Amino acid sequence: MTTIGEMGEDALIAAFAPRLPVSDAEILGPGDDAAVLAVDGDLVVSSDVLIQDRHFRLEWSTPEDVGWRAAMQNLADIDAMGAVPTALQITLAAPASLDADWVMRFADGLREACEPHGVGVVGGDLSGANEISICVTVMGETHGTEPVTRADALPGQVVAVSGPLGAAAAGYIQLTEGRRIDEETIGLFLRPRPRIGAGLEAALHGATALMDISDGLLRDASRIARLSEVGIDIRAEDVPLHEGARFAAIELQVDPMPWALTGGEDHHMLAVLPRESAVPAGWTVIGATTDAFTGVRVDGEVPDTFGWDHFGG
Template sequence: MSEDDLIALFAPRLPVTDAEVLGSGDDAAVVSVDGDLVVSTDMAVQDHDFRMEWSTGADVGWRVAMQNLADIDAMGAVPTALEVALAMPRDTEVEWVLSFADGLREACEPHGVGVVGGDLSGAAQIVVAVTALGETHGTDPVTRADAAPGDVIAVAGPLGAAAAGLAQLEQGTRVAPAAIDLFLRPQPRIGAGLEAALHGATAMMDLSDGLARDGARIARASEVRLAVESALVPVHEAASFTAQTMGVDALAWALGGGEDHHMVACFPRESAVPAGWVIVGVVEDGSGLTVDGAAPTVSGWDHFA
């Protein structure tokens, strides 16, 4: 199938957005913006970020969409549109591409986000690059750099499920299918970042690489120490069950697993933390991140480790 024929086949499956002035089909898309424009880019590479034997095309589409929506949400902004570039071998099944488009739509439509363009290319393996666009509606974006001593640290959802799902896939077991589902299709609470911004969050990011690594990034940007208490960290029940079955520590997955994509944020006081968020520690003078007063024993995800 030619490139133009393939585009004509999958383009009608893609989601649309009210912010779209001109969508795919021209040299560039045109999107209206209210407030500041927020932009983020992420990539997913076959056999590094996903495996074909584990994932359907729809799973990959969902996953790349959701991790990019979370990046926009982590700035306290509202995601509006994605640009998706897809490179793949010429013998890739057309049905996989259509399934990929379906996954994008399933992830984006509930949030009013459209896919407004992108690119196709040939490659030795499948590579997806997504650029996400969002808008602030006049509010100030929340960065990693303004946490202050005395702030409280909170997370927007239970952690460790994605890591537990990955562990099962690697071992060929299915002791907790819910964790596998959350690895293949993360379910961050999109909108929690905007909620945190409206409640006065001082610093925030999404947990793509684990609380230990991502929290340390906030600490470095804000020049403070994030002191986490392990007893307060919410561990997903599917991660706890998987860990019990495998004889491992679920807390290690919650701290270092990553890919849950829930928000971690700092707030100026406990009363500012929105309902549904869980306080996991405090911000102190110093540097880095500690767990129960010591350096964490897990490091989180690193693409080059």
Template sequence: MTTIGDMDEDALIALFAPRLPASDAEILGPGDDAAVLAVDGHLVVSADVLVESRHFRREWSTGADVGWRAAMQNLADIDAMGAVPTALEVTLCAPASTPVDWVLGLADGLREACEPHGVGVVGGDLSGASEIVVSVTALGETHGTEPITRADAAAGDVVAVSGALGAARAGYEQLARELRVDEEAVQLFLRPRPRIGAGLEGALHGATAMMDLSDGLVRDAGRLARASELELAIDSALVPVHPAATRTADALGAGPDALAWALTGGEDHHMLATFPRASAVPQGWTIVGEAHEGQARLLVDGAEPTSRGWDHFDSGTPQG
């Protein structure tokens, strides 16, 4: 097995770079001190990081899985602003003992996630480290429209989500228990599949506020409520639960609750948005509640939830 410690940085880049996708907006890509991109409208920028044993485990995830996840969660962040993702910059920090094949798999996963959307990896950095860390900066453009933030929901708006929830958490629960009872849920945890473009669709249909569901509906809806200084009221009976979450809960027996996973599980990366009226909600989205004047908070079935989902600084079990 060849490791990255067996070759120098330039040799690794020579293997890694040709596997990366090119951006439709690219004027100058990898190989120089900085990339050059064409931009139409506002430039939208987001960043995220994946830390080994905190966000992923190599016994569960291949390099390609990690590359896919790193790309997809960042594409969703750009989409959540009502913007079009154009390019990623990716930094990899890794121990010298990391297999070269794992690193090449990371590039393959980035390409598989990005190419269908015309998104390229236009640069980044490599460094040694005691554990694998993948850091991504995502870039997008608004094509002249105004970005959609979390802060502009209005009283009377309806609250909607762009996809069924809970599958990623159901996959995590299986891996944590060393069981495989529903492969679709496992794969949706390892490789989230939000519908990139749903955020732009929401913006074009008049969304007043929007964000992607990375940390769970309860935690993220609470953030949107505080940013917009409104009360968001969610009816749990309206929340779309992914069939794979239901199948997993049924197979695991007593204890797991698919609805709880849909409310607090996180990592589905679908869109959460508010719209001025029900008729504005795009087809395929699901209305789950309403925005009201009042204290900036989230209510689920009329009460403040006691469980809020994933917390990056929680000392409990890692999510990935």
């Protein structure tokens, strides 16, 4: 094993860079003071930080998994504006004792997630640190269409999701409890697989509010409710539960609905659309907006819990 400290920064970059995906929008790639990208329309930009033992665990996730997740949750953020992702900036801070092979395989995961979408890594930074800390900034472009925020939902519209929920939470609980019941949901926890393009699809169907579900359906829906100043009523029986989650819950003898309602990290899209007929094929209507109350209710009731806080447990 060669550590990144033994390898040194320049050799590490030289080995790492060729494994990174190349952006279709790239005019000048990594290696200078800054990268240069073409932008069609306006620039859409978002960032996430991933910290070892908080956002991923080295004993659960392969380096490829970590790279995949770092990329995919960011691609979802651009899709969640109804925009098209084009490029990533990646910074990696890590202990000098980290196996250089971990960094190479991390790059492979980034590439696997990004390449099908024409998204590339155009730059970044490396540093020593006491724990692994990864920052991803994703950039995308609007192609002249209006971005869809969380703030423009109106009362009397329909609420829909682009995929089945609860898989990531089901995978997480299996890893936590050391019981591998359903490999698909474990895989979806380690490598979320939102359908990139679903957000753009909702935007083209006239979505008035749009976001990806990262912190749980209820918490994220409450953000749309607050910013749009509407109430959102969710019908629990209509929330699509991932089949693997349902199966794992039976084996674990627990109720899977909290996974779908508060689990998060599936990264499927949550949209408000003007009417039932505007909902794209493959999406599921799960409720409606209203002016009868504010915030989020489930079957008319205020839920007990919404999700988690990033500085809390």
